[in-house]
Amino acid sequence: MSQLRQTATPFVSRLYAATKLSRISPKARPSPSQTRLASSSDVQEAYQARIRQRQSARNRSLLFYTSAVIVVTLGASYAAVPLYRAFCSATGFGGTPMTNTKPTADRLGAVPHNRRIKVHFNADTSDVLPWSFTPQQKFVSILPGETALAFYTAKNEGKEDIIGIATYNVTPAKIAPYFAKVECFCFEEQKLAAGEEVDMPLFFFIDKDFIEDPTMRDIDDVVLSYTFFKARRTGKGHLVPDAPIEVVEAASGFADYELAKQAHDDTKTSDATAA
Incomplete structure (x- = not known):
């Protein structure tokens, strides 16, 4: 019996050790519900990030349009002419071609197999300016991305030196953000001596x-x-420009906006009060 007990003891010890080891819990694994919860959390976080991105875009748009309202309101006042010009040139607002831009190589170069756009040229002068002013070409046909060079001719028909200034716009107005002028004579001082005639280039x-x-x-x-x-x-x-603001607005494609009319009324009221 003693011999049997001695033989059984190591076996029982090994069995106990094996049983004890089997009681050790394996590494915890997430339950299916926990996996679904984590996955749902990731989706929700991504959705919230997308919402924040959209809200940020809307905020930028709101800031842009708020700035537009302020600048347009100021635009009818000659004291804000530089600010208004810069805004219109940078955004293409009011049919004003974009001039506040430096084209890079990737923006230039004709796009083949596309329809050509016919650009017509028009020229006018105010009643009090004794100049003749005409385009040298009636139109040019260009492809998107293709640069074009055009010329206008101005001549001082008066008997004294005169400084002129040109306003400009394109129609239809919605193309203005895409109509970029690399070099032009717009909003720049043009002084012509009596009888002088000059050619004015336009690169766009x-x-x-x-x-x-x-x-x-x-x-x-x-x-x-x-x-x-x-x-x-x-x-x-x-x-x-030395002309009524209504005339300048019309020549600049700005008169169609209600904000311009309201600002013009405010300007007239302010001038009357100052007088």
Whole structure:
């Protein structure tokens, strides 16, 4: 019996040790519900991130349009002419072609197998400016991304030296953000001696993004209009057209906006009060 007990003891010890080891819990694994919860949490976090991104985009748009309202309101006042010009040139607002841009190589170069856009040229002068002002070409046909060079001719028909200033716009107005002018004579001092005649170059292109915009599909013809005014300087030294603001607004494609009319009324009231 003693011998049997001695033989059984090691076996029982080994069995006990094996049983004890089997009681050790394996590494905890997430339950299916926990896995679903984690997955749901990831989706919710991604959704919230997308919402935050959209809200950020809306906030930027709101800031842009708020700035537009402020600048447009100021735009009717000649004291804010530089600010208004910069805004219009940078955004293409009010039919103003974009000039505040430096085209990079990837933006230039004609896009083949695309329809050509016919750009027509128009020229006008104010009643008090004794200049003749005409485009040297009636139109040019260009592809998106293709640069074009055009010329206007101005001649001082008066008997004294005169400083002129030109405003400009394109129609239809919605193409303005894509109509980029690399070099032009707009909003710059143009002094002509009595009887002097000069050629004024215009270097421009239609941005390639024009092709991707579905609202541009109906545009085959564009009219680029320049109007020359006799210039004067304000009390702050800004060079502005010497003409009624309604006339300047119409020549700049700005008169169609209600904000401009309201700002014009406010300007007239302010001038009357100051007088």
